[in-house]
Amino acid sequence: MKRGKIYILLVVFAVLSSACTSSSSEDEPVLVFAAASLTDAFASLQEDFELAHPEVRVEFNFAGSGLLREQISQGAPADIFASADLGNMETLSSVGLVVDPVQVFALNRMALAVSAGNPKAITSLVDLERDDLLVGLCTAGVPCGDLARRLLVGAGISPRLATEEPNVRALANKIALDELDVGLVYVTDIVALAPVIEGVEMPDDDNFTTPYPIAVVKDAPHRQGAETFFDYVNSNRAAQILEEHGFQTPK
Amino acid sequence: MRPRTDTSRNSKPGSSRWSRNPKRPIAPIGTVPLLWLFGLIATLFFLLPFLALLWQTPWSELDTLLRRPMVAQALRLSVISSFAAALISTIFGVPLAWLLARSVFPGRTLVRALVTMPLVLPPVVGGVALLFAFGRRGVVGEALYESTGVVLPYSIWAVILANVFVAMPFLVVTIEAALANMDGRLELAASTLGASSWRVFWRVTLPSIVPSLVAGMALAWARALGEFGATITFAGNLSGRTQTLPLAVFVAMESDRDLAVALSLILMVIALAVLVALRGHWWAR
Amino acid sequence: MTSLESASRPGQLHAHVVVARSNSFQLDVSILAAPGEMVAILGPNGSGKSTLLAALAGLLPIDFGEIRLGSQIFDSPESNIFLRSVDRRVGVVFQDLLLFPHLSVLDNIAFGLRARGVPKAVARAQAQRWAEEFGVGELIGAKATALSGGQAQRVALARALAVEPTLLLLDEPLSALDVESAAAVLVQLNENLISSGTVGVLVTHDPQEAYLLAETMYIIESGRITQHGAPKDVFTHPATAYVRAASEKVRAL
Numbered sequence: 001m002k003r004g005k006i007y008i009l010l011v012v013f014a015v016l017s018s019a020c021t022s023s024s025s026e027d028e029p030v031l032v033f034a035a036a037s038l039t040d041a042f043a044s045l046q047e048d049f050e051l052a053h054p055e056v057r058v059e060f061n062f063a064g065s066g067l068l069r070e071q072i073s074q075g076a077p078a079d080i081f082a083s084a085d086l087g088n089m090e091t092l093s094s095v096g097l098v099v100d101p102v103q104v105f106a107l108n109r110m111a112l113a114v115s116a117g118n119p120k121a122i123t124s125l126v127d128l129e130r131d132d133l134l135v136g137l138c139t140a141g142v143p144c145g146d147l148a149r150r151l152l153v154g155a156g157i158s159p160r161l162a163t164e165e166p167n168v169r170a171l172a173n174k175i176a177l178d179e180l181d182v183g184l185v186y187v188t189d190i191v192a193l194a195p196v197i198e199g200v201e202m203p204d205d206d207n208f209t210t211p212y213p214i215a216v217v218k219d220a221p222h223r224q225g226a227e228t229f230f231d232y233v234n235s236n237r238a239a240q241i242l243e244e245h246g247f248q249t250p251k
Numbered sequence: 252m253r254p255r256t257d258t259s260r261n262s263k264p265g266s267s268r269w270s271r272n273p274k275r276p277i278a279p280i281g282t283v284p285l286l287w288l289f290g291l292i293a294t295l296f297f298l299l300p301f302l303a304l305l306w307q308t309p310w311s312e313l314d315t316l317l318r319r320p321m322v323a324q325a326l327r328l329s330v331i332s333s334f335a336a337a338l339i340s341t342i343f344g345v346p347l348a349w350l351l352a353r354s355v356f357p358g359r360t361l362v363r364a365l366v367t368m369p370l371v372l373p374p375v376v377g378g379v380a381l382l383f384a385f386g387r388r389g390v391v392g393e394a395l396y397e398s399t400g401v402v403l404p405y406s407i408w409a410v411i412l413a414n415v416f417v418a419m420p421f422l423v424v425t426i427e428a429a430l431a432n433m434d435g436r437l438e439l440a441a442s443t444l445g446a447s448s449w450r451v452f453w454r455v456t457l458p459s460i461v462p463s464l465v466a467g468m469a470l471a472w473a474r475a476l477g478e479f480g481a482t483i484t485f486a487g488n489l490s491g492r493t494q495t496l497p498l499a500v501f502v503a504m505e506s507d508r509d510l511a512v513a514l515s516l517i518l519m520v521i522a523l524a525v526l527v528a529l530r531g532h533w534w535a536r
Numbered sequence: 537m538t539s540l541e542s543a544s545r546p547g548q549l550h551a552h553v554v555v556a557r558s559n560s561f562q563l564d565v566s567i568l569a570a571p572g573e574m575v576a577i578l579g580p581n582g583s584g585k586s587t588l589l590a591a592l593a594g595l596l597p598i599d600f601g602e603i604r605l606g607s608q609i610f611d612s613p614e615s616n617i618f619l620r621s622v623d624r625r626v627g628v629v630f631q632d633l634l635l636f637p638h639l640s641v642l643d644n645i646a647f648g649l650r651a652r653g654v655p656k657a658v659a660r661a662q663a664q665r666w667a668e669e670f671g672v673g674e675l676i677g678a679k680a681t682a683l684s685g686g687q688a689q690r691v692a693l694a695r696a697l698a699v700e701p702t703l704l705l706l707d708e709p710l711s712a713l714d715v716e717s718a719a720a721v722l723v724q725l726n727e728n729l730i731s732s733g734t735v736g737v738l739v740t741h742d743p744q745e746a747y748l749l750a751e752t753m754y755i756i757e758s759g760r761i762t763q764h765g766a767p768k769d770v771f772t773h774p775a776t777a778y779v780r781a782a783s784e785k786v787r788a789l
Contacts, residue, residue: 066505134387134405139488141506162405163487166502170484179386179404440634443593443621444648445699454647458638 029057030225031077033068035084035212036167037108037144040192041245042082048241049232056225064142064167072097072217079226082214082233084108085143089213098215105233106247107209108186110144110151112200113171115178122182122200125152128159135159136171136183144168147210148184172197191246209248301519308516309509316513324491325499326517329476332407332495336414337422337472344419344471345464348426349452370420377416378484385412386485409486410493414475421474422467429463430456469529476522547571547702549735552601553591555584563587563759564601567737569752572729574736576750576767578743580778584759585739586707592737593628593705594621605703605735624703627696627734631707633688635680641667641691642676648699666694670724685712690721697728704729706738710745722749743782747771755779 034042039062046058061068061078069088072078073095081098082105083089092098114122120133128135137159138145145164152159162180165171172189174180176196190199214233220226232238239249309316316322350356351363369377385392385403395401403409433456441455442448457464479497486493488502496518503511549569556562563584569575577585590596592603594610597618603610610619621628627648635644646663650656667673670690675683683691689712696704710718726749729736740746746753747767755763755770755778763775771783 064505070504070508134402136487139502139505141502161489163489163493164502165488166483166505174487177382177386178388179382434634436630436632436634437636439595439621440628440630441636441647441651443595443624443626443628444651444695445622445625446647446651447622450651455636458636461638 028222029059030079030222030229031059031061032080032082032229033061033063033072033076033078033217034080034082035065035068035143036062036169037084037186037188038062038082038212039169041106041188041242041247044241044245045233045238048237049229052232052237053228056228058225058229066141077221078217079220079222080214080229081217082212083143084210084212085146086211086213087146088143089215092217093215097218099218099220100215102213102215103230103234104211104250105214105238106212106242106249108188108212108247109207109209110147110184110202111187111190112182112202113175113185113190113197114182114200115175116196116198118198118200119178120181124200125155125157125202128152128157128182131160133160133181134162134179136163136165136174136180137161138168138171138184139164139166142167143210144171144184144186151184151207186246188246212247304512304515304519308512312509313513313516316510317517319510321490321494321499322514322517325494325496325514326521328407328410328491328494329496329518330521332410332414333472333476335411336418336475337468339411339415340419340422340471340475341464341468343415344422344467345426345457347419348423348430349456351423352427352430366420366423368420369417370424374417374478374480374482375484376480378413378481381409381413381416381481381485385409404485405487405489405493407486407492410482410495413481413485414478417478417481418471418475421470425463425467425470426460429460429467433459465529469526473522473526476518547606547733547735549575549703549737550602550604551592553588553598553603554600555587555591555596555598557584557587561759565754565756565759565761566601567754567761569735569737571733571735572731573752574726574729574738574750576746576753577737577739577756578746578753578782579741579756581741583756585741585756588756589628589705589707589737589739592703593626594619594624608702625699625701626703626705627699627701628705629689629692629696629707629709631711633692635683635688635692635695637679637681639680640676641672641678641680641683644680644691645676645695645698647695652699663694663698666698667691670694671720686714686717689713693721693725697734700732700734702734704734704736706736708740708742708745709738710749711742718748725749743771743785744787747786755782 032042042060046060049058050056065083065085065088068078068081069083069091072081072092081089081092089098089102093100093102112122112125114120122133127133137148140146140149144167163174165174168185168189171180171183172185172193175183175185176193187199190197214230216223216226216230242249347366351359351366382389382404384390385395387393387396387402387404392403395403403412437455437459438451441451446454477497478495479501482493482495483498483501488494488498490499494502496514500511500514500518503514548571549567551567552565553567554562554564561584565584565588567575567577567588577588579585587596591598591611598611598613600613602612602614609615609617610624611617636647639647642660642663645666646659649659649662654662664673664676667676670693672687672690672694675687675691680688680691689709693709710721713721725736728734738746738749750767753764753767753770754761755776757776757778763770763779770779771786774780774783
């Protein structure tokens, strides 16, 4: 009986100590919290990054920027935060939850998205007021949604909405499925989902670019790997890949 | 001194027959400390998140927050769609449960598996499937749209459908079990008395499973109230038309944490109110 | 059709029941009963009497033979006729009584009448009459679950008789009653049967019950009839060991 108890104690100790050591080792992946609109671009970046830096692995958590911001402020173990707007990043940096420097690594523009073939013959923002169309936007509070609303207010348009999707990919997918006729998404979404989705060009004065900042999270569990990834995302090499996906880069 | 066997106090189930002093009942088999411990841990596990929610509630701004029109609209939609879903689930779910429990037909096992799937699948998957079936370009939805111009998504009907999809399985499973467990000989007795098969069902079978029926409806209603994934995928999200309370909470989490908490509070209050009202009254056999 | 057919009087029960229950057990019996007559089927447990009852009630189709009541054929595999129990005017009192727990005594008794389309008020009035006849008149408002064994048994009898069946089947009908109540019920029952021309078939393992209630008795053992006749005659001249043992349990002898 006594011997049995000693064995149990030994096993427990071994398990605990191995758990303790492994959590601080650097061969655990770097956890990147990134806006949903970065899904495809970051997948490509991940491939390229792991070629260039085989010692560091990266994992992603894609969601709405606001939700990610909330998770980080509640203590989620993120190493990197890449937001689709400045506002969410500023909220975190103002309370010191992200480390300087905060870098804008990409810029996006909005695009009018329609399903393949543009069956409803949509040509401009004004069409969003048509009552024979199913129109979708992102919810207010999500960068894509706020940006779209700024655009529409600037152009003096009030659309008849069928739905407000919680993130831009959900919106784009519904348009691709032709369950919605039109919506305002990012140029990068058009690039990613083509050809099932098409973009309708908008005149420049109706449109503008929106910056995507990236930063290392304070107390990141994998600080070194995070900084490596951070530098990579801001490099020329990454900029090329980002542009292929439809982003503009500050370079 | 009270007599040892005081039968007037023994009408409630669970009351102790063996207590000398009715004010301090002693369980006849004694308590089991291990069960108490685990039960307590389980209770705490459920209690703590709710307490944390109450802790985070912005009590001083609650009034202002709750006055926003989107709150009343979300509440209205949640209440309507959850009760409608419970009703529809009952009207169609009871016959289905009856078929599964009483009839033998080819493919019965498959049907039972299909009906149980929404219990296992992530609700978003259910929403996607509903979209592919009843959306504007859906297998059935396209025909509907081409012939009548009716689009199911983005309407309250889509919300109700999504709710029914995830909630009805709860009712079917409950009722099927009840039917399987009831004394089927009562139905035989009714038959010998000349009752048609409909009369047997309506006057004997159903009344025999009333407690399970209520429990099944309550379960379905509760599931429908909390439904999110299938709703947002199939019905979309628009305040006043399809944005139920769970959707409103999710959207609010993006930008207005206080609002999200306030909305969550409403959901909790409704759920608690109905579940407490039902407990003991109907659930006990 | 056959000479048997022309020989049967209106309302007489003519049952040749052959049922193969499992590989080892086969029931093969022939029963005759006249209108107004109470016939007892006496046998040990497992002898096949419950199967016989189920077949007569229409809850179990027979494999061979024929069940006929007067000119109405209940079950004839040869002619491909099977009348489900809902279509037979048969009253059954089950061993477990099977009163409907969610209904009052009155509604239990009225159930069969309502099932046959009798308007609610009329059915309840008739049920009231039946309840009083069986001595449970004051209990009509009680829930079926609140009755004592003896009261419940009377209600079950009333319920079965309320539909004025042409065939009454009883499974151990007196098991919950004491001797005095049994005697009273027995008188009631026989009066009813004779006046309505109903055929009564009683299945039991209790020789006393068979002796008290029946004019004719069939002894069933392992699926076969081993003796039949008036109970007194059968018990005083037992043909098998079982009957001999049974006769010792009959107090009147």
